[in-house]
Amino acid sequence: MTVALMWEARAVPGKGGELLAWAQAQGLPVSPLRRETLRAPQDRVLVITWWDAEYAADLPELPEPAGDLVTRPVHRWRFEAVGDPYV
Template sequence: MTVTLMWEAAGAPGRGPELLAWAREAAAAGPPGYLRREFFTAPGYRVLVLTWWPARSAAVELPAPPAELVRRDVHRWRFTSVEVAEP
């Protein structure tokens, strides 16, 4: 079983690339032990980071980015895997 952490930030206008770079650096500086990590972007300078952790580990969320990079508070959710379907 795994725990997936979802971290989503809405970048300040024009700051999306900087926010993505910050998220990549913050994730790389975090503790080891994750199983997988993915970064996504979307319109509106949004950045989404998903990290997968063993259920028994201390899954670690990304911190909040510098205030000048975002236009609102970061959203964070934790999900527990219940099924994996392969094609």
């Protein structure tokens, strides 16, 4: 089964680049199958990691950034892949 973990944070206005750099520098103790880092308006940063694991598996996640870098706690979601991803 493939599980995707999503981590999304919103930076303090004007600190989007700093939050993006911070997220990109965060290592994980185990490498996922795939990792993507994205950004969006309003200084938002999204990191998605894909894992070959069961849905409830204990998987490493990115930590919370320093409180002076974000406007609110990080949002986290977990999804499982369904069907053929190429159809």
